[in-house]
Amino acid sequence: METKVVLLTGASAGIGLAAANLLMDAGATVYAASRRGGDNKKSSSGEGEIINIALDVNDEISLKSAVENIIKQKGKLDAVICNAGNGIAGAIEDISSEEVKYQFETNFFGAVKTIQACLPVFRSQGYGKVIAVSSVAGVIPIPFQTLYSASKSALLTFMKALSLEVKPFGIQCCTVLPGDTKTDFTAARKFAEKAQNTNSPYYKKMTASIARMEKDEQNGRPAEFVAQKMVNQVYKNKMCFTVIPGIEYKIFNWLFKVLPTRLSVWIVGLLYA
Numbered sequence: 414m415e416t417k418v419v420l421l422t423g424a425s426a427g428i429g430l431a432a433a434n435l436l437m438d439a440g441a442t443v444y445a446a447s448r449r450g451g452d453n454k455k456s457s458s459g460e461g462e463i464i465n466i467a468l469d470v471n472d473e474i475s476l477k478s479a480v481e482n483i484i485k486q487k488g489k490l491d492a493v494i495c496n497a498g499n500g501i502a503g504a505i506e507d508i509s510s511e512e513v514k515y516q517f518e519t520n521f522f523g524a525v526k527t528i529q530a531c532l533p534v535f536r537s538q539g540y541g542k543v544i545a546v547s548s549v550a551g552v553i554p555i556p557f558q559t560l561y562s563a564s565k566s567a568l569l570t571f572m573k574a575l576s577l578e579v580k581p582f583g584i585q586c587c588t589v590l591p592g593d594t595k596t597d598f599t600a601a602r603k604f605a606e607k608a609q610n611t612n613s614p615y616y617k618k619m620t621a622s623i624a625r626m627e628k629d630e631q632n633g634r635p636a637e638f639v640a641q642k643m644v645n646q647v648y649k650n651k652m653c654f655t656v657i658p659g660i661e662y663k664i665f666n667w668l669f670k671v672l673p674t675r676l677s678v679w680i681v682g683l684l685y686a
């Protein structure tokens with residue numbers, strides 16, 4: 414089988430690290446991007462490899478030069494996986510505009526910049542796969558992670574519209590919507606500065622709600638489970654439009670679409686508000 418060349422962001426931990434290893438084991442060359450970087454690796458067969466790149470997805474220049482470097486070294490790019498992401502918790506009244514920006518910066522603008530860096534290559538090749546990691550929380554709104562939900566929802570809509578723009582050039586788009594997954598995401602979650610003030614009128618509800626979500630995340634699916642579903646798309650002739658790993662999350666997603674909005678939002682409130 415022809416060696417796939419993949420640019421994967423957020424590859425130093427969690428779902429991204431698991432996806433990098435699975436791709437390498439399948440024989441792919443993975444350009445694994447994250448801020449902290451890591452060691453380069455080869456698969457036991459010697460066919461697959463992970464080449465680490467230390468970059469921030471918010472840095473357009475680094476992204477552009479990473480893509481140029483891939484083309485110089487391998488002559489092609491088959492797929493990009495925009496997986497880098499983070500979460501910020503807090504009630505909206507307690508979140509500063511810098512913190513709003515922080516949440517959208519990596520989760521939305523970072524993904525957009527990564528995709529923009531790859532599209533000229535995909536277009537000139539006449540093929541290419543764009544995979545973006547959104548979240549079930551992009552469909553089902555989560556209180557006190559309102560901005561996280563909004564950033565993932567924006568990414569989901571962006572991907573749907575993008576697919577229409579790039580289809581004539583042979584470029585396919587797929588959005589992955591993971592549910593709770595046991596990764597470093599929980600520990601890396603930031604709390605908005607004002608939200609940590611015990612005098613905030615939201616403090617009690619917010620901390621109880623986030624504690625429940627964090628427990629669900631740490632009891633969630635292993636990163637490898639989600640990563641495998643994502644990696645499968647790289648090897649498909651025709652990618653799925655959306656991938657929702659886990660039957661329970663497929664059902665939640667379907668229910669949220671068919672139930673009246675007032676009812677489905679009320680159910681979310683029972684769980685998390």
Ligand SMILES: NC(=O)c1ccc[n+]([C@@H]2O[C@H](COP(=O)([O-])OP(=O)(O)OC[C@H]3O[C@@H](n4cnc5c(N)ncnc54)[C@H](OP(=O)(O)O)[C@@H]3O)[C@@H](O)[C@H]2O)c1
Pocket residue numbers: 422423424425426427428429446447448449450468469470471496497498499519523546547548549590591592593594595596597598599601630633636
């Ligand atoms: N875990 C869940 O329950 C869950 C559920 C739904 C969706 N997701 C989504 O899945 C994706 C992966 O999350 P995860 O659970 O695997 O979390 P994770 O273990 O915290 O991994 C996040 C990865 O993103 C990288 N990253 C963060 N900011 C970055 C930036 N500005 N530039 C480059 N890389 C950056 C981190 O590396 P560095 O810190 O080294 O940069 C790390 O490799 C995220 O988009 C997340 O929103 C997760």
